[in-house]
């Protein structure tokens with residue numbers, strides 16, 4: 368039976384915020400994947416013959432999916448900033464517009480990054496463990512001493528919107544200097560506003576008191592934070608990762624933290640995700656690990672769904688997406 372609606376759109380996740388769904392349903396017949404975690408067979412079956420897709424999770428979006436959809440597919444948007452789970456060359460090859468949702472999550476992720484930086488630098492996790500194990504020994508004057516943010520050098524590996532939003536927040540903490548390593552220099556005005564200087568990777572590692580990974584995962588960034596890198600960092604340095612887990616060699620990080628080669632780490636992303644409850648990283652006092660909740664606020668997720676829906680709608684009618692991924 369025809370619904371009279373011009374397009375068929377698949378929503379690949381049962382929990383996509385209503386704001387996105389309401390936008391789509393005005394002009395589109397909607398089909399939604401109901402399984403959670405996603406049942407690949409359901410996804411592959413429901414995607415057949417659709418015109419557009421709002422890709423709600425981090426499930427692999429690859430040739431298998433595109434083949435299952437069929438040649439009429441003309442618009443896809445993820446509901447994420449990072450698109451490392453998308454086979455972009457495959458999508459490009461088929462000339463299907465692909466959108467994603469950067470920018471809108473910058474502030475939520477930046478807030479969390481500042482939280483991690485403080486939590487790791489000031490030993491929140493270890494402190495909690497001290498209480499739980501009846502080791503609250505604050506009669507020592509040098510007990511649980513952490514790292515000051517005041518007058519520190521904060522180095523960013525990746526300095527796009529999220530990195531810049533973190534630096535902006537940290538300017539209220541009286542930091543001394545921002546360093547950043549990226550392929551391209553950011554605008555001079557941004558450098559001036561954030562007191563930021565582009566440096567090479569080795570300088571970033573050697574000079575930073577806090578190193579924040581805020582870059583996407585690519586073939587170039589995968590595994591760059593390894594033993595060689597950790598050996599170049601200060602022993603007082605704190606590493607924060609809100610990018611992707613695979614940018615860090617996690618075995619090497621474990622060794623660096625265990626042997627106090629670096630002071631601490633705060634991670635919102637790990638390799639793999641979810642991290643096993645038995646993972647050796649969790650046995651350490653000097654690492655704060657969160658379950659990838661950078662964009663997890665009600666408002667941010669609603670805005671991500673809204674932008675993803677607009678991307679899909681624009682792709683369907685051949686207009687440029689609000690935030691194209693390529």
Ligand SMILES: O=C(O)C(=O)CO
Nearest residue numbers: 447448449660661662
């Ligand atoms: O949207 C993304 O890519 C995120 O990882 C948000 O934390």
